[in-house]
Each structure stands twice: as structure tokens, then as C-alpha cells.
Amino acid sequence: MTAPDARGDALFCTCRAGFEPELAGELSERAALAGLAGYARTQRNSGFVEFFCEQADELSRSLPFDTLIFARQKLLRLAELRGFDPRDRITPIVDALAALPPALYGELWVEHPDSDAAKPLAGLARSFGNALRPALRKAGVLARADDARKPRLHVVFLDGDHLVLARSDAQDDSPWPQGIPRLRMHAEAPSRSALKLEEALLTLLREDERARLLRDGMRGADLGAAPGGWTWVLVRNGLHVTAIDNGPLRQHLLDSGRVDHLRADGFQWQPRTALDWMVCDMVEQPRRVAERMATWMREGWCRHTVFNLKLPMKKRWEETRLCLDLFRAQAGPLAVLRARQLYHDREEITVFASARR
Ligand SMILES: C[S@@+](CC[C@H](N)C(=O)[O-])C[C@H]1O[C@@H](n2cnc3c(N)ncnc32)[C@H](O)[C@@H]1O
Structure with a gap:
């Protein structure tokens, strides 16, 4: 068994399997911008990236979770245990935690990366927490009752005899195990696709923003709306929607009395009066979409937007950065710009932006 490190030595971030190079590129660039040296280690399709850094705690503070695009979850790695006897996984964990500076964790999550190789670990991850919790409480490392204000302890299984111990702070991580709502x-x-917009509203907007920015009677447009999943989500949030697409929408949406369907080009159409929201799921070159979205914001045609950038090309991190830079440069003053590869996103990311006015 390898000896555990006595302090956080790396960021441990999970991602969609296959997007490790994008996440590694993002973490490397963000660390360099923060003036912190380090290097990324990952394997293709593993579903996670480790970024080793002398000042991992400081790096974690410099990279708030809600500013990361390709990370589903951001943890601070405390120790890596491998080669232990799978008949007793508890003792090595308790021993490893005892070797670290004393800490009291508020919760324990047992997880595994979202990859084909790690999927067989799902049963173990589900059951192991119930066995480990009492031992951690007895050792004085875990609070007697769940306490979300304290740091959370993560046990991430990479194999039956290989795991990572990590820490997260409830204010700066995904509130869902594995970062999957x-x-x-x-x-x-x-x-x-409805799930994509639902997840976007849930993860890219904070609770107070959802209450403030999505209100009954608001008006929105959905560019590339057919068959109507995103329009349906907006209608459920109380909006009246102009749905733009040459394709057909589901009849029950048209019957709701809250949807106007226009067969028009989503890159040409503009509203006569300013709208509260515009959402866009058109399958197009991401730069073309980013430019059009920026025009909407700059011209004041909408105040808030959620749009997808499809990333089918090889250099997906570079394209993401380029599109977001382009949008930021052309959209006029923004109050919020957040982007993330959602769980329901495949070869794409989703962006939320709000105008400052
Ligand atoms: C991924 S689908 C949208 C799915 C939709 N968001 C949903 O939840 O059901 C993309 C849609 O964009 C439409 N589209 C692509 N280019 C368009 C354009 N220039 N103008 C209008 N619609 C367009 C396509 O017809 C297609 O229906």
C-alpha cells in the first residue's frame, strides 16, 4: 500500500468520459493564469483528471467550481490508497485519515467515476458508505449527524482495491454525488433535450436567480425549437414562448395557448420588442452560434439566454475558449456568464448569460 500524503496534493475533478483532454487543458490553463505551477494526469475515457500542484488548496480556491466548464465535480485529493486487501477496506481508510492533519467532516460520499471501466463499482460505492460511516464516527473524523457546513469527505473508488480520499467544500462543489443531478x-x-434545459436552469442559475429571473408571464424565444423540449420547459416555468423552427412542434404545446410557432430561420429572426429570455439549441458551427447569441445580447433583444455550443471538432477546449471569448467581446456588458458541460450534454456545452442593465 502506498503511503498517503499528509495534505491535499491535487485537484481531483470528474468529467464526461472522453472529455479528459478538455478538462486537463482547462485546468492547466486556469492554473497558469492563477500563477500556480502543476501538471495534469489522466487517462482517456477514465472520466476524471488529477491536477497535481504544490499549492493545491490555493489552486482550488482560485478555481471556484462554478467557473469550471468541463468539471462535473471538483475535489481536493488527500490520499491515494491502492493494493489493500479488499476484505478490509475500512482499516486502510481510517489509518490514512489518522495520518492526515485532524479534521471533522460533515458528510461522507462514496463515489466512482462515470466511465465504462468504473461502472461495475456502482454496487460497491452504494453499499460501502453504510459500512464505513460508523467506523469514521468512532474514529472522530465524521460528525455524528450530517452537517453541510463542514467539509465533505469523498471516497472515490477507481477499482476494488484502489481509491482516492478527497475533500470538498459544500459551497464550492456540485451538490450531487458524481456531479450528476x-x-x-x-x-x-x-x-x-428537455432534460438539458432543466439541468441548465438547475445548475447554471443559483436558487435566487431562478426565483428572480424565471417568472410567470415572462416572454421568451426558442431558436431551433422542434420538437419542443426546451419550449416545454419554458412554458412549465410560466413563460409565453415564440418557437422558431421549420420542423413541427408537439400538438399539446401548440394547444397550451402559450406557444407561437414560426417557421423561420433562427439566424435571421429577431423579436419586435425586447424579450426576457432567448434559448437556442440549433445544431450549427459554435462560432456562428456564439456570434448570433452575442448580437441578441448586444442589441437588447433579450435579457437572459441559455444556449448550446456543439463541439464536434478535435480541439474542443480551444474552440470552447475561443467561442466564449468571442461572445464576451461582442455581447456588451454582462452580469453573468457561466458555461458547463452538463450531464445531459454530449458533444457540447451549455452557456447561461445575463445582461447587465
Ligand atoms: C437539437 S434540435 C432541438 C431540440 C429542441 N431543443 C428540443 O428540446 O426538442 C435542433 C433543431 O434546430 C433546428 N434548426 C437548425 N438550424 C436552424 C435554423 N437556422 N433555424 C431554425 N431552426 C434551425 C432544427 O430544425 C432542429 O429541429
Whole structure:
């Protein structure tokens, strides 16, 4: 068994399997901008990236979770344990924690990366927490009752005899295990894409923003709306929606009395009066989409937007940065700009922006 490090030595971030190079590129660039030296280590399709850095704690503070695009979860790595006897996984964990500076954790999450190789570990991750919790409480490392104000302890299984111990702060991480919100597909939703906008509103907007920015009676446009999943989500949030697409929308949306369907080009159409929201899921070159979205914001045609940037090309991190820079440069003053590869996103990222006015 390798000896555990006595302090956080790396960021441990999970991502969509296959997007490790994008996350590694993002972390490397952000660390360099923060003036902190380090290097990324990962394997293709592993679903995670470790970024080793002498000042990992400081790096974590410099890279708030909600500013990261390709990370589903951001943890501070405390120790890596491998080669232990799978018949007793508890003792090595308790021993490793005892060797670290004393800490009291408020919660324990047992997880595994979201990769094909790690999927067989799901059962172990589900059951192991119940066995480990009492031992950690007895050792005085875990609070007697869950306490979200204290740091959270993560045990991330990479194999049956290989795990990472890590820490996160409840204000600066994903509030869902593995960074995956469990959303159910609604029977009435016209498409699975509805889950994407639902997740975007849940993760890219804070609770107070959702209450303030999404209100009954607001007006929005959906560019590239068919068959209507995103329009349906907006209508459920109380909006009246102009849905732009040459393709057909589900009849029940048209029957709701809250949707106007226009067969028009989403890159040409503009509203007669300013709208509260514009969302866009058109499959197009990301730069073209970013430019059009920036025009909407700059011209004041909408105040808030959620849009997707499809990233089918090889240099996806570079393209992401370029598109967001372009949007930022052309959109006029922004109050908020957040982007993330959502769990329901495939080869794409989702952006939320709000105008400052
Ligand atoms: C991924 S689908 C949208 C799915 C939709 N968000 C949902 O939740 O059901 C992309 C849509 O964009 C439309 N589209 C692509 N280019 C367009 C354009 N220039 N103008 C209008 N619609 C466009 C396509 O017809 C297609 O229906």
C-alpha cells in the first residue's frame, strides 16, 4: 500500500468520459493564469483528471467550481490508497485519515467515476458508505449527524482495491454525488433535450436567480425549437414562448395557448420588442452560434439566454475558449456568464448569460 500524503496534493475533478483532454487543458490553463505551477494526469475515457500542484488548496480556491466548464465535480485529493486487501477496506481508510492533519467532516460520499471501466463499482460505492460511516464516527473524523457546513469527505473508488480520499467544500462543489443531478424524463416532455434545459436552469442559475429571473408571464424565444423540449420547459416555468423552427412542434404545446410557432430561420429572426429570455439549441458551427447569441445580447433583444455550443471538432477546449471569448467581446456588458458541460450534454456545452442593465 502506498503511503498517503499528509495534505491535499491535487485537484481531483470528474468529467464526461472522453472529455479528459478538455478538462486537463482547462485546468492547466486556469492554473497558469492563477500563477500556480502543476501538471495534469489522466487517462482517456477514465472520466476524471488529477491536477497535481504544490499549492493545491490555493489552486482550488482560485478555481471556484462554478467557473469550471468541463468539471462535473471538483475535489481536493488527500490520499491515494491502492493494493489493500479488499476484505478490509475500512482499516486502510481510517489509518490514512489518522495520518492526515485532524479534521471533522460533515458528510461522507462514496463515489466512482462515470466511465465504462468504473461502472461495475456502482454496487460497491452504494453499499460501502453504510459500512464505513460508523467506523469514521468512532474514529472522530465524521460528525455524528450530517452537517453541510463542514467539509465533505469523498471516497472515490477507481477499482476494488484502489481509491482516492478527497475533500470538498459544500459551497464550492456540485451538490450531487458524481456531479450528476438525477432528473426524471417527464411523460409529457416532447424530447429528451428537455432534460438539458432543466439541468441548465438547475445548475447554471443559483436558487435566487431562478426565483428572480424565471417568472410567470415572462416572454421568451426558442431558436431551433422542434420538437419542443426546451419550449416545454419554458412554458412549465410560466413563460409565453415564440418557437422558431421549420420542423413541427408537439400538438399539446401548440394547444397550451402559450406557444407561437414560426417557421423561420433562427439566424435571421429577431423579436419586435425586447424579450426576457432567448434559448437556442440549433445544431450549427459554435462560432456562428456564439456570434448570433452575442448580437441578441448586444442589441437588447433579450435579457437572459441559455444556449448550446456543439463541439464536434478535435480541439474542443480551444474552440470552447475561443467561442466564449468571442461572445464576451461582442455581447456588451454582462452580469453573468457561466458555461458547463452538463450531464445531459454530449458533444457540447451549455452557456447561461445575463445582461447587465
Ligand atoms: C437539437 S434540435 C432541438 C431540440 C429542441 N431543443 C428540443 O428540446 O426538442 C435542433 C433543431 O434546430 C433546428 N434548426 C437548425 N438550424 C436552424 C435554423 N437556422 N433555424 C431554425 N431552426 C434551425 C432544427 O430544425 C432542429 O429541429
